[in-house]
Amino acid sequence: MTQATDPELLRLRSSIDNLDAALVHLLAERFKVTQRVGELKATKGLPPADPDREKRQIERLRALAVEAQLDPEFAEKFLTFIVTEVVRHHERIAKDHA
Numbered sequence: 001m002t003q004a005t006d007p008e009l010l011r012l013r014s015s016i017d018n019l020d021a022a023l024v025h026l027l028a029e030r031f032k033v034t035q036r037v038g039e040l041k042a043t044k045g046l047p048p049a050d051p052d053r054e055k056r057q058i059e060r061l062r063a064l065a066v067e068a069q070l071d072p073e074f075a076e077k078f079l080t081f082i083v084t085e086v087v088r089h090h091e092r093i094a095k096d097h098a
Ligand SMILES: C=C(O[C@@H]1C=C(C(=O)O)C=C[C@H]1O)C(=O)O
Pocket: 034, 037, 048, 049, 050, 051, 053, 054, 057, 082, 083, 086, 087, 090
């Protein structure tokens, strides 16, 4: 049997596809909200990044990851990757607003 026809593999991959779609939708919603935060900060003259908030988010996410049996190092890297992109957006919004 080839990989592409194994029924168990097909079922698992179908589930992975649904989960990947959910991740994309969740990320899209998160970026919509952070876009609004970026605009709010630019209007009020607040800095694009908030390192204290980021520290608290990392601690929280690492604890949630442990509870969920997900590697906390991976959870931290994933959050940092997203937040770095958000801060880049915020810097751009602030520049455009200046
Ligand atoms: C969204 C914010 O801006 C930045 C991005 C964050 C995020 O993506 O969660 C967190 C902190 C800030 O560095 C915020 O300040 O809440």
